Amino acid sequence: MIVNNNKTPVGEVRPSQLLWTYGPGALIDLPNLSVVTLGIDRWEKDRCQPIQEARLLDAVRKVLGPQVENLRMPPFKKGEQLDPFSAEANIGVPVRPFPRWMRCVKCGLLSPFDAQLFEIKENQYRPERTRFVHRGCTGSKGTDKAKDADAVPARFLLACRNGHLDDFPWHYFVHGGAGTCKGTLSFYESGASLQTENLWVKCSCGASRSLAQAFGKAGKENLPACRGRHPHLDHFDVDCKEPPKAVLLGATDSWFPITLSALAIPQASDPLTQLVLDGWDFFEDVTTETEVAPIVKTLKKTGSLPGIDKFTPAAIWAAIELHRSGGKAEQVGEADIKGPEWAVLTEANPPTDYPHFMSKKVPKPQGFDKYISRVLLLERLREVNALLGFTRVEAPESSGDSSDRSHMAALAMGKPEWVPANQVHGEGIFIQFEEQTLVDWEALAAVKQLDVQLRGGHRGWRNSRKLDPVEGYPGIRYAMLHTLSHLLIRELALECGYNAASIRERIYADTSTDQPQAGILIYTAAADSDGTLGGLVDLGKPENLGRLLEQALNRSKICSSDPLCSEHDPEKDRSLHGAACHACSLVAETSCEQGNRYLDRALVVPTLVNAGAAFFVGP
Template identity: 30%
Template sequence: MQGPRPPRRRYEQQPTRKVVTGAAAPGALVETTDGALLVQPFEHWPYYTQEQHLLVDNEILDARFKQRLQLHYSRLERLVRVPSNELRRGYQLANNDGVLLGKYFPEWAYCPISNRFQKVADWRAAWTSNGREANQFNPPKSLVPRTRQPGSPVRMQRLEQVRFVLVSPAGEVADIPWDRWLLARQPGRVRVQERHGELQATMLDFEAAQPAGFSFIEYSVFDRLGDLSGIFLTAKNQQGQPLQDANGQQIRTSLNGLYSLRVRRSDLVQYGLLPFQNGTRGQSRPGDEHILFRPVIRSSNSIYYANKLESLYIPTRLTQRSTELIDLIRTSHEEGDTAERISRDIKRHQSIEISVAYITALIDADFELTDEVLDASELLYRQAEYDYLTRDEQGEHRNATTGRPELVFTAVPGLQLPGLARIYHLDQLKMVSVQPSYSRLDPLPSEQALQPDVYSPTSPNQPVNEREGSAIRKHYISIYGNQARFLPAYESYGEGIFLQFDRDELQKWEDEHNEVGEQARLIQANYLQSWQRQAGRVITASEVMIHTFSHLLLKELEFQCGYPVTSLRERLYCGDGMAGVLLFTVAGAEGSYGGLVSLSKDGRFEEIIRTALMRATDCSSDPVCWHPGEQGQGVGGLNMAACSSCSLVPETSCEEFNSFLDRRLVIDPKFGYFRKLVAAGL
């Protein structure tokens, strides 16, 4: 006997980490079985509007990380643990408050039976006008007759969203005005100057009137044509008859040439076609006429790049406490209370033990929770982590509030590998991730995540031409921009292995071999011509060698130990005062329950290193991979002797988009850093 039908699904479950690392963060397009959804800004989630983010248990404590973020987010009060967004039995919420918010996007969808093509809002209106309940419309669907006979019963048909959307270099997204593409394209191409060069663009006429009798668009696909020329839009009247132009020709066009379309932001705003993610209409800004939206496939990688920042937890000078407790101590101090009285009052009213020494230290430090001088530089931020791990403060460090171990590490004794200073196994580590912004079309360097966007020195806030308007800018996940008081964050626990290189040996290696500098010079020259370039950054031979060595180890762990590379990640420490790499995995991934650390406790990791170096001497693409020439290989020619057969790893595991790699700097028999180790193994 068939039981009652379950309720229509209104929710889509997403893993917590994806809500912070891009796949399901604000501004991202999430592909689901019910259609594509655009995740709304953080302040519009029910989790936020119902003030779940204010609960003490939902604050993530990392004082060092928070202080760094406050350099750009001056009003930031706390990092907020994101909701689990968990479902039971596929459709019931496990926590009614822990909900994100999204909307169907793109909003243009067609019925594969009737071929009618219109916005989801119009489909919903048609649904309810036929006496159907609005809450049964999800996922979007139409009503079509079962047969061609008049009065035939209707059936429900899932709608198909169109595959293309408009995105801007400033990070906004909009629907393509399909009615304008069909009915009001300008007759000639328009020359525009973009950052990649000149383009003959197709533009739309937003002032042209619709033809008399126009009712809807028909969307039809001809499979015999495998490109955009096989997708047609046809103007129809109320009776479903094709409309004709003044010459008696059907008003019909294909999608051929769609990628040459450019739509000015000023036009989208003026005609109400630019909704922000929160559903309100986009506001006009100076320079809008120079910002051009362009079409992309909604599932392409270029539609969303997360500007993610991470912090390895290291104990700060003062033990971490909640924001509310620190604010309470500060307020009491400003009112004239002594440290002894503050400690006594907190114990009496909050039932929390706070020592007088801690309160005194807070007051003496002017409530700055870290001892370091920070700026927006990722290099300086990582320097503190590197220094802490290498200055022999080994042991177990617990969170003072929860008592949970957050950093447990010791050095591996008896290291026998020349070129490496020490190896540390981190039995427990905590990594905090936050994504304050994102970009579209191209990724932004990590350094820019905490810096203001500038169009030009003379006109920092508005572009004066199309070339400036095509500059990639970050788009904040908060409707308050860099004035946000709260940022969603993700806290993950795991384990890792930290390898410290001998800096004296690295310097000696670079000084003694001219070929080493030449390899780095070739990569630097290609880097200065690439989209990734950052003013002032110099790619050194040591940086490339350490990064390549990290990739070789990641791949060897998969070959020899069975850990999939997708479950492992790297964190590079390369700079004037650093030379190391952390290979780690977090909870929920293979190897995160002691398996990775165990490799470093019985001498096995040294053998893994030797085997990785030996394996790197043989690439199936050699000699082409070994001798790529000055043009290099990979994206932008940013790799030399490194390809997918020998050195590339999944993008989720690499910090540099699989760039700045060269096996020769590691294993070349004449100048490779580990050449003696390789020669001893042959």
């Protein structure tokens, strides 16, 4: 991580965090600084390694435009022990101190850092110790002994639903509106606790105000209109109509990523053809067989196309010619993310040995023949994630292709030529359910009643956010499969040995085609070898999966929050879940593809309130 202006190192984060937590426009709360990650048009593009995934790239282009050339990984340093003054040590992502307002920890002086009252103190050997200091601070009592004091970021900001972020308007707030006073501000605490009513800002002119008046209904009256600021782009939008909201530095609602993800699935008849298809950007301009060997050597060194070095140049050249002549495999619906995945997962003979996809059919767990039609163990898989943009204040509706993006903030000025992405390798368990059993279950009166309640909660939730109330509802089938997936994730996390946050889900529940979907894929999504140790796949064997399913179903019949949990009606409070809470059904936000929405365990098992809508009435 580097500061943009003078390339001063200020700290480090993992590359994957630049996609999920600290992407463009996000605040990074370092030990002594707070910085904002700048737009991708400020990043060193040549240091961002491309990732090959044609289906996902096509889906990204569908959202952001055809000018998107590729997906790229964030830059990272390849070595730990580097000379801090070398060029290699400065590889990173550009950031800028934000908020601009700093507070002296001794005298309480409140001022922008560019007003020359604070000075940055670099530390090349320990970047995380880089900080601002108040030169010649005399302390809160104004003693004669001047001494440097640390300055920390003021921990209040303004944000709005259109993705804007701005400094807190300290002068406007303390004076009750726009004025001409340019007095010196100070920040102090009046009580033992750090509640907002005990935090005060005071001007040298005598005006003062408690920060409690910046939140809630009082905040709407005491804060100015949104200025439309994008600090990561150095840009101001005009005429933003969204009311700004005071947020705390480090608050989780200041940045929500909007992402798309896709599994790397075979689209060709053999592994070599699939590799050529995946790396066609590298082979497209090859005209003779002699040009193949140098390209393969480069790909082996960079790791851009794993597995290509196992084939001879002659075989690769033959595959290139076949692909160029039109003998390539038919690609169905590349813009559709889950459709092609479902087609591969449900093939009569699914692929067993491809570069990023290795599967194995196993028998169904005993006692679940009525409900489950297939279990597939994915011993090897790859998931690629791409960052499209972000929102503030409120999380996006969903992470899927149908999510609402009316409030999505951009990653760069203008249309981006590339987007940040990452890839994870792992393993998974795919479970396909009996279509006829699902159809019969959907026809039950109790299921239709729960469908009405969930749909009513969905409509109320979207109405309160000024969104189209009709769009976005995934259906009662999705809610049931989604809930079962969560119950199974919680059970697997207790036994497989993986971190619960590294287990993810993909729900296949599209019923709009001639071949309706009904399946769940639970897989690991670790950026290192932790996701390929075999612990999850082993639990997919029939003797283990049957036991885990029974445990998950029995455990979810009674929740420790019952009867409140089972009595919850989403239609009454305009929420997106029924009988579901942290004690029974919710999982980590990184594990769920819907942000813990559209859940109701009454659709899976009988509950205290509803015993007639359960899909599993007994193994």
